[in-house]
Amino acid sequence: MTGVVALSPFVTMIESEDGLVFLNKRTGKYWQLNGTGSEVVRLLLSGETVESAASRLQEKYPDASDQTVSDVHTLVRQLQAAKLLAR
Known part of the structure; x- marks a missing residue:
């Protein structure tokens, strides 16, 4: 899941x-x-x-790094499904 993410135009x-x-x-x-x-x-x-955001979190929270990439991908998918974020 690569690419730039933006706030959907109808979301505050x-x-x-x-x-x-x-x-x-x-x-x-x-x-x-x-x-x-x-x-x-x-x-x-x-x-x-998404990948660079996950990498930054892995650096900040090294104890959680095994799950960080998966969690970031899941969060982005959920926010996109709710139409809060768009590509």
Whole structure:
């Protein structure tokens, strides 16, 4: 899963105390991400690929590195399925 990811045009994103909150204006549904998930999204929106975002997290959290790549891919798939992120 490579390539640049962007916020869907009908989605609003705001910072919260705990991470990021998304509003899908088409469905009216909210999503909230914790700090790590928010970090992934910020990296992706700044131009990082899924793989480079996972690598950065592996460097920051070496104890979780076995699962980091899989978790980042899963998060991106879920956010795309919810139409929050687009390619």
